[in-house]
Amino acid sequence: MRKKTIDIITLGCSKNLVDSEQLMRQLNEAGYNVTHDAEKPSGEIAVINTCGFIGDAKEESINMILEFAEAKEEGNLEKLFVMGCLSERYLKELSVEIPQVDKYYGKFSWKELLKDLGNAYHEELHIERTLTTPQHYAYLKISEGCDRKCSYCAIPIITGKHVSRPMEEIIDEVKYLVANGVKEFQVIAQELTYYGVDLYKRQMLPELIERISDVPGVEWIRLHYAYPAHFPTDLFRVMRERDNVCKYMDIALQHISDNMLERMRRHVTKEDTYQLIEQFRKEVPGIHLRTTLMVGHPGETEADFEELKEFVRKARFDRMGAFAYSEEEGTYAAEHYEDSISQEIKQARLDELMDIQQGISAELSAAKVGQQLKVIIDRIEGDYYIGRTEFDSPEVDPEVLISMDNHKLVIGNFYQVVIINSDDFDLFGEVV
Numbered sequence: 001m002r003k004k005t006i007d008i009i010t011l012g013c014s015k016n017l018v019d020s021e022q023l024m025r026q027l028n029e030a031g032y033n034v035t036h037d038a039e040k041p042s043g044e045i046a047v048i049n050t051c052g053f054i055g056d057a058k059e060e061s062i063n064m065i066l067e068f069a070e071a072k073e074e075g076n077l078e079k080l081f082v083m084g085c086l087s088e089r090y091l092k093e094l095s096v097e098i099p100q101v102d103k104y105y106g107k108f109s110w111k112e113l114l115k116d117l118g119n120a121y122h123e124e125l126h127i128e129r130t131l132t133t134p135q136h137y138a139y140l141k142i143s144e145g146c147d148r149k150c151s152y153c154a155i156p157i158i159t160g161k162h163v164s165r166p167m168e169e170i171i172d173e174v175k176y177l178v179a180n181g182v183k184e185f186q187v188i189a190q191e192l193t194y195y196g197v198d199l200y201k202r203q204m205l206p207e208l209i210e211r212i213s214d215v216p217g218v219e220w221i222r223l224h225y226a227y228p229a230h231f232p233t234d235l236f237r238v239m240r241e242r243d244n245v246c247k248y249m250d251i252a253l254q255h256i257s258d259n260m261l262e263r264m265r266r267h268v269t270k271e272d273t274y275q276l277i278e279q280f281r282k283e284v285p286g287i288h289l290r291t292t293l294m295v296g297h298p299g300e301t302e303a304d305f306e307e308l309k310e311f312v313r314k315a316r317f318d319r320m321g322a323f324a325y326s327e328e329e330g331t332y333a334a335e336h337y338e339d340s341i342s343q344e345i346k347q348a349r350l351d352e353l354m355d356i357q358q359g360i361s362a363e364l365s366a367a368k369v370g371q372q373l374k375v376i377i378d379r380i381e382g383d384y385y386i387g388r389t390e391f392d393s394p395e396v397d398p399e400v401l402i403s404m405d406n407h408k409l410v411i412g413n414f415y416q417v418v419i420i421n422s423d424d425f426d427l428f429g430e431v432v
């Protein structure tokens, strides 16, 4: 008998995506046809993997659930399930508000879904995944949760305390993924630098990255989401010495004024932050830094914001993202501070900060013209092959566009490319 088709819809971050990919592998094993992020309901069953990070993300997840609930009411869907961070956080409320959903699961209880569909969870497949990314790269989640106490952040409430995955298990997963064609690993965690503290009683990120780097076939390793306090500085050596560790670091700094860093409970000062950036650039020549900043946190004065702008101008981050503060119930900030900055001011500050960065990004991209860089090809779009250098993470960073006119390139392969032009964001290149 034909097994049913299941649509998996993933919202939120790459950590959620990894959960979806694990679920998809299990469903494939059970014989289902599985599609990912279909534009509209196309299967008999749908599973929405939600995000509960901040206001906008929650709204997006709720709208998606409502859309599928409507499809179910119209008879276009037999069953609808919801999992992930939003449903972990608001399971009871959602069950009452949107009862069309057959069952809500928490972030870590999606294995029950298999049972509810009449299938077993295959423990022996726990490191396997059905990749939704191009086959040459994958996200690699090394831990769950976070032990930090940043004032504004609901992640520890949703995902609980930091839990590192055993190193052996991660290495087995890397080997499995390499055997399936993966060359590039986006190493992810809520907070990378804490890796190992719970399990091995010390920070083990440098050692873990060395072990991953030793696996034959691993061509690029990229690190996402580090925390600046107590940074494991041996990582500088690993990044410097290992060719397959990208000279790239995604480190969320959030703010620079001492007033704000203290209110945000970040356990670093302005001086520490400037020093860390300097150390990165000195110890890992050529490193590209990505950061995330926040505007409009309670207590942010005009003077604090001026300091933040000055920081962005001085630090000249290669890549930068910014958020407007969103009050999240249960967080320290929600309980101790008043969300006193208006939405208009938050938005104006956000726009101003992004404007400054846009000019910097454009200048840094223009400075790459004439350079020869190693590029991996991700896909074809229009008349171009679209690739990335070691300084670019998928989805968020600039891309390298190579005209298809004179080249025949293979997706997932590396090429030496000379950069011939740039615009505000992307680069244009020719294969050498």
Ligand code: SF4
Pocket: 146, 147, 148, 149, 150, 153, 154, 155, 156, 190, 191, 227
């Ligand atoms: S380190 Fe990151 S995930 Fe952890 S509480 Fe702070 S902002 Fe949230």
